[in-house]
């Protein structure tokens with residue numbers, strides 16, 4: 370799902386989109402619902418929620434769900450992601466999501482918000498200081 374960011378206040382658009390998609394999370398096992406809204410450099414917003422599975426490793430995080438939706442729509446570069454979760458303190462993306470996001474947005478702004486409104490901000494470069502990137506595959 371995508372829609373355009375209102376340039377007046379991209380954060381409120383992203384936060385609202387993340388809150389909306391969080392309500393659709395499928396989290397019957399952890400009861401930990403997460404919504405993510407990823408903004409492309411073109412100003413489009415792509416959302417994802419966590420989708421758990423009875424076979425636990427088959428589940429996927431909200432952030433990678435949003436990324437898959439964005440890539441499938443043709444977006445390739447991103448400026449920020451807003452994550453909303455049920456955690457008591459703002460939850461950063463897991464390691465796998467950091468790795469997935471760095472492929473497309475090494476300098477991504479990561480904003481995490483609790484349902485209670487507590488907010489934290491990081492740069493993906495700080496969350497993943499030594500990323501494995503396409504250039505890591507280079508060999509002589």
Ligand SMILES: [Zn+2]
Nearest residue numbers: 430462463466
């Ligand atoms: Zn994750």
